[in-house]
Amino acid sequence: MARKDVERYYEQCCKQYHELVDNLHEFERLASEQIVEDNVLESIKSVIAPIKDNFEKISYFMFLLNKPTENAKREKYKNINKKLVADANGADKRIKKENEESIKAFKKSILKKGEENNECI
Numbered sequence: 001m002a003r004k005d006v007e008r009y010y011e012q013c014c015k016q017y018h019e020l021v022d023n024l025h026e027f028e029r030l031a032s033e034q035i036v037e038d039n040v041l042e043s044i045k046s047v048i049a050p051i052k053d054n055f056e057k058i059s060y061f062m063f064l065l066n067k068p069t070e071n072a073k074r075e076k077y078k079n080i081n082k083k084l085v086a087d088a089n090g091a092d093k094r095i096k097k098e099n100e101e102s103i104k105a106f107k108k109s110i111l112k113k114g115e116e117n118n119e120c121i
């Protein structure tokens with residue numbers, strides 16, 4: 001996949017995400033006017049949470065893809081791309097944490113299976 005394909009994909013994701021956010025704001029307005037029930041709004045928020053997480057991850061990947069290799073240019077790049085950094089919203093730390101938790105759960109599951117089968121792992 002060429003770099004321009006990745007950038008084009010990211011642009012599509014941005015448009016979709018921002019459209020989603022606009023729709024969510026409309027639902028929040030309707031909920032504040034009590035046209036839409038709060039539980040419906042909360043249900044919608046839980047449905048779109050994975051989309052938000054994915055967008056933040058993709059934004060972080062784009063930040064890394066375009067990050068300069070020279071240390072002297074990195075801070076300037078970060079300052080210029082504040083929107084991209086904001087869109088990433090700490091995705092790097094969240095990705096690492098999710099991976100660590102998944103690995104721990106996987107190991108725990110393996111150990112539990114091994115104990116059930118009286119095997120040593």
